[in-house]
Amino acid sequence: MSLARVHNFSISLDGFATGEGLSLEAPFGHAGERLHEWMFATRWWHEMTDRPGGTSGLDDAYVRQFTPGIGAEIMGAGKFGHPGWHGDPQWKGWWGANPPFHTPAFVLTHHPRPSIEMEGGTTFHFLDTSPAEALRTAREAAGGQDVRIGGGPSTIRDFLAAGLIDHMHVVVVPILLGRGVRLWDGLESLEKDYAVEAVSSPSGVTHVTFTRTGR
């Protein structure tokens, strides 16, 4: 069965997944890269960026579940580009010529455009549709494999609210951003449909996984 999975989704202790003041120069606003430093320290990240070293402990074990078994990604317009990217016909995402997805990647947007084929197996497709319909489309493209719901926070929240997420890995970083976009708004009693497990890492972050039960 093809699952819908969230991986490596980092939030601050006060629940923000991104800061305020997002722009081309500051993709996460005033948060900077502070939510992702735990990831940059891992061996997986070092491998992805062709550098030696990196940690091979708990954080690395979690972070590498990003890729295996995934056949497509769905992301929100706010993950694909800076505010206003849809006014730029040349915009092809933040990730350069060879994005880290290596699968079809479906961008949810009210401003669809023709698909863009990148290097390394990533093709961006643009959909103006509901979460459920987007998931059906992505599942077909995934050829029986799982679909990653890639974020940002509003997109994950929409998929959670629609009951579409089977597995979610959230990483709580011990900083207080104070402002930005929250992950958890409007999800009262979400835990009732999931087995929840929290594991703190020596790096300081806490990995929280939600695994759907009773289906």
Next chain:
Amino acid sequence: MSLARVHNFSISLDGFATGEGLSLEAPFGHAGERLHEWMFATRWWHEMTDRPGGTSGLDDAYVRQFTPGIGAEIMGAGKFGHPGWHGDPQWKGWWGANPPFHTPAFVLTHHPRPSIEMEGGTTFHFLDTSPAEALRTAREAAGGQDVRIGGGPSTIRDFLAAGLIDHMHVVVVPILLGRGVRLWDGLESLEKDYAVEAVSSPSGVTHVTFTRTGR
């Protein structure tokens, strides 16, 4: 040196320390006692309530730091009583004849009343003053020992915002309350003044401690 300490302060994964709809019948509103079940399971709690048994692991090790070295408590009006308690001249708190404080306990309220001496060493005093001034008063009463800042969330937030907390133990419970009173609002970059440590427990909760640095 006399420290200001917070202990066993439980919040949901989405940051709420109490629910909505607080009343005499529902002190934590729709949250019920779900934020405190981890504590009720400990040996410390069983001892406090004169029952055998209880867990003696990580949760118990944290929870028992509540008492030693504490010479006074400060609490907000919302911890002392239900909304409207100050209209009831007979109200003496939630805790019966022998409250679990066993020290002077200062209640911050805009409706001060004469002090109330309870059994077991607890005396409630009522102050209409600032956090800093309340802490000075409580420190004097504590005779060189530490002062516990007992909550609720608005009171702890006020003391944090004023830079008055030296040690804080927060317990993150893996449920989503969705609504209520948040602990973290308006505390951007709080972590800069503290060493923060997170430790997950087999019970499912995560203990997060803030220890003030650089003073």
